[in-house]
Amino acid sequence: RKEVEQDPGPFNVPEGATVAFNCTYSNSASQSFFWYRQDCRKEPKLLMSVYSSGNEDGRFTAQLNRASQYISLLIRDSKLSDSATYLCAILTGGGNKLTFGTGTQLKVEL
């Protein structure tokens, strides 16, 4: 089983829709969790950290479910500009070594 797994998509949604992605992880000792956004042929950029209590940043909500070992990202009122690949990243063990999922592609359409 992969350490971090994501549904690759693509998720094709109409503008204004709500869409959610999950990312499952295998190591119960994982400590920190992040969502990155990657535009086509660009570098990943941090979208948001994921806190145990859940956190929200505008239209984006991230949640952590330790019991079931997954994190989620909810995007409300999707915009065309949200079209990108969303990568989850998880820190397990010491140091700063992040393990990334393969990414979920989102396409927001008119």
Added chain:
Amino acid sequence: NAGVTQTPKFQVLKTGQSMTLQCAQDMNHEYMSWYRQDPGMGLRLIHYSVGAGITDQGEVPNGYNVSRSTTEDFPLRLLSAAPSQTSVYFCASSYEGELPLHFGNGTRLTVT
């Protein structure tokens, strides 16, 4: 503030050639790392460093060497390029013990 700078942006090599991918950061980050990104495989850690003079292997280190002689620079060397090393390479840095990682804009390498 330049952040993390990678050069070159694009490179084509023939099998067996060697080259060095450059990475420099101006944020005084202790931690630096190299990832490769392939379709369907996500980002995989090649090598990392927690400070000058200290390097360690990641998930996929074979075929790559690194060194860290200064805090700012973390070059990645391919000693004998193979087609399997065709990929997009990202350098990333952060303060040690702190996240998130800051990524450079990548080097697209093709080995023919």
